[in-house]
Amino acid sequence: MTTQPCSSFFKPSAFLLYVLCCALFMFSSSTFAAVSIKDVRIWTAPDHTRLVFDLSGSVLYDIFRLHQPERIVIDIKKSKMNAKVSELKIPDAVLLSLRHGKQKGGTTRLVLDVRDGVSPRSFLLKKSNNKPNRLVVDLIPKQEQATVLKQPQAKNNQSDIIIAVDAGHGGEDPGAIGRNKLQEKKVTLGIAIELAKLIDAQPGMKAVLVRNGDYFVKLANRVKKVRDSGADMMISIHADAVTTRSVKGASVYTLSESGATPDRVAAALAAKENASDLIGGAMVEQEVSNPLVRNILGDMAKRDGLDSSEMFANLVLNKLKASFPIKYEKPKHARFAVLTALEIPSVLVEVDYISNPKRESLLNTKAHQEKLAQAMFQASHDFFTRMGLLEKLDPLIHTVNPGESLWSIAKQYGVSVTSILELNRLKQNALSVGQRLRMPQS
Ligand SMILES: [Zn+2]
Structure with a gap:
């Protein structure tokens, strides 16, 4: 049997004690450090109102409803309110007022006064893409809960050609941001509204706006809305950004067929656009890493969609070329989640680079947005004329x-x-x- 000398017995124990103290200190500080609610934003969509809370870390929370009067209560554990709640634009369609207070144990309680029958849906988003941890609370009015159960509306008037116009990004997801802070979501909505006006002014054509305000629509819901509207065509509008400020010009994209030669630039762009759900806040995050393009290629009807998408993409490029700089002379292809309504011609148009300050200031003008819309409108008119579908209608x-x-x-x-x-x-x-x-x- 060997005996340990005293010195070698005490040294490790002193070290252990030190480690234990450190661990205790770390445990206590992490246990009691409050998460800061740094900011809060509100987005009013036609079918819900979304509140987004920026957090300095992850939180535990409870959410429940109280009646008479109708309230939704959110308890965020171990947190402190640093957001300027009073600056929120309320009341809105469903939210009447919002107040907050401190509860026992460091819980921040938020009380939302809401209209009758409003129900909450909430989820947490992890820190990603320069966005902090977030708590998302959607307030869904009564009539919307009922319509969710209804079947999609069948196309009621077969005589009108319906064009779905998708303004990229929105709400929590600003898209690309220019040097002078112009946000892509604002440009895309401006162009989309102009394009819809042109379509609606044309006899025999009708526009459906995927979003018509500053709110977020997740990619799968964009595709669903396009399908449910019975659209014959889909145009998704974007404005890209790169680090080199001099880059300018439009480019047009369609969905790539499986097995097609991968285009690295287009694939990187698709990855950026597909990250919209992560930034804008979609409840099921897996949808982003698993875009909707799996298992849906190959179907004959869908292949037709791809071919006509290519034809339409060429028409859009040609029309844009007449008045604007062009980045790529030919349509490019990648797996964009928003382009998966393959049964109809679907294209994604990057109208220009918002990262180029000169183009950014142009993109911010109504006249330029109208001109871009005009080019896309003419392309769609040409497309349906070529398909023989506009023969009986008035000319352009x-x-x-x-x-x-x-x-x-x-x-x-x-x-x-x-x-x-x-x-x-x-x-x-x-x-x-x-x-x-x-x-x-x-
Ligand atoms: Zn975009």
């Missing part, structure tokens, strides 16, 4: 905008001034703003 109509001349309109459509004059029985210089002109087919 152009509404004169401020600052336009016959020459600029003719250039935009790739036709001659004389042909416009003849078709409309006009004398030169006789244009007025808002005048509707029949346009010859290019």
Whole structure:
């Protein structure tokens, strides 16, 4: 039997004691350190109102309803309120007021006064893509809960061609941000609204806006809305950003077929666009890493969709080329989750680079947004004309905008001034703003 010398017995024990103290200190500080509720935002969508709380770390929380009056209570454990709740724009359609207070044990209690029948849906988002940990609370009004159970509306009027216009990003997800802080979501919505106006002004065509305000719609729901609307075509609008500020120009994308040669640039862009759910806040995060494109390729109807998407993408590029710089001369392909309604021609248009300050200031003007919308509208009109679906309808109509001349309109459509004059029985210089002109087919 060997005996340990005293010195070698005490040294490890002193060390152990030190480790134990450190561990205790760390345990106690992590146990009692409150998570800061750093910021809060509100987004009002047509079917729900979303509250997003930025947190300095992960939290435990409880959420429950109280009646008479209707309230939703959120208890965020071990947290402290540092957000400016009073600056929220309330009341909105479902949320009447919001107040908060401190409970025992360091719990922050939020009380939301809501309209009758509003029910909550909530989830936590982990820190990712420069976004902090977040708590998302959706307030869903009564009528929306009922409509969720209804079957999608069948296409009721077969005579109208329906075009789904998808403004990229929205709400929590700003998309790319320019040097002067212009957000992609604002540009895409501006263009989408203009495009929808042009479509609706054309007899025989009807637009469906996937979102018509500043709120987030997850990618799967975008595709669902397109399908449920019975759309014949889908145009998703974006504006990209890169680190090199001089880069500019539009590019057009379609979904890649499985087995197609991978395009690394397009794949990187698709990964960026597909991350929208992660940033905007979708409840099931796995959907992002497992885009919807699995197991759906190969079907014949869907292959038709791919071919017509390619044809439409070329038309969009050609129309854009007449008035704008182009980044890639040919359509590119990648696995964009938003383009999976493959039974109809679906394209994603990156209208320009918001990271280029000159292009950014142009993208911020209504005139430029209208011009971009005009190019996409003409492409869709050409597409359906080529398909023989617009034969019985009126020819392409152009509404004169401020600052336009016959020459600029003719250039935009790739036709001659004389042909416009003849078709409309006009004398030169006789244009007025808002005048509707029949346009010859290019
Ligand atoms: Zn985008």
